[in-house]
Amino acid sequence: xxxxxxxxxxxxxxxxxxxxxxxxxxxxxxxxxxxxxxxxxxxxxxxxxxxxxxxxxxxxxxxxxxxxxxxxxxxxxxxxxxxxxxxxxxxxxxxxxxxxxxxxxxxxxxxxxxxxxxxxxxxxxxxxxxxxxxxxxxxxxxxxxxxxxxxxxxxxxxxxxxxxxxxxxxxxxxxxxxxxxxxxxxxxxxxxxxxxxxxx
Numbered sequence: 001x002x003x004x005x006x007x008x009x010x011x012x013x014x015x016x017x018x019x020x021x022x023x024x025x026x027x028x029x030x031x032x033x034x035x036x037x038x039x040x041x042x043x044x045x046x047x048x049x050x051x052x053x054x055x056x057x058x059x060x061x062x063x064x065x066x067x068x069x070x071x072x073x074x075x076x077x078x079x080x081x082x083x084x085x086x087x088x089x090x091x092x093x094x095x096x097x098x099x100x101x102x103x104x105x106x107x108x109x110x111x112x113x114x115x116x117x118x119x120x121x122x123x124x125x126x127x128x129x130x131x132x133x134x135x136x137x138x139x140x141x142x143x144x145x146x147x148x149x150x151x152x153x154x155x156x157x158x159x160x161x162x163x164x165x166x167x168x169x170x171x172x173x174x175x176x177x178x179x180x181x182x183x184x185x186x187x188x189x190x191x192x193x194x195x196x197x198x199x200x
Contacts (some may be wrong), residue, residue: 093145106170
């Protein structure tokens, strides 16, 4: 089960590998190194704690949204952090919309794009994605998603299917929705978060 999650979550973007001019053998060697390293860390750590901290709405295309709000809330000193989202869609969503999650590592006082990226067409996401899609489905989100207002309040990310280790501690996740056929940007949000690896 772990190796399956590892392959899914820590897959190296092929475009990135090409950009680094790695030949086929070097690419295989590098992939093997990543998997071996992650497995070595896995025997030391038994889980990871995901902590959303704050959020910034960077761009909203008013061709596709009437309104869009996104926030992170904490209801007490000992409370967990919750994500709240509300959006009013102008057009139907199906696989005509692609959702991109791009992880940027906080390194040397700046956020740098990492090798971790998730890209799904909307309906495929609801059907196949296993980390956060099951929670979204619990809010009645389905495909196709007809125009209207949708609220996801007190959203948390369950970690039952999450990889048992994460390669860095602080991140900014760029959450984008785009038009699948053209790549036109519909919305962009920065979610600032941290990951704490829990030792066994």
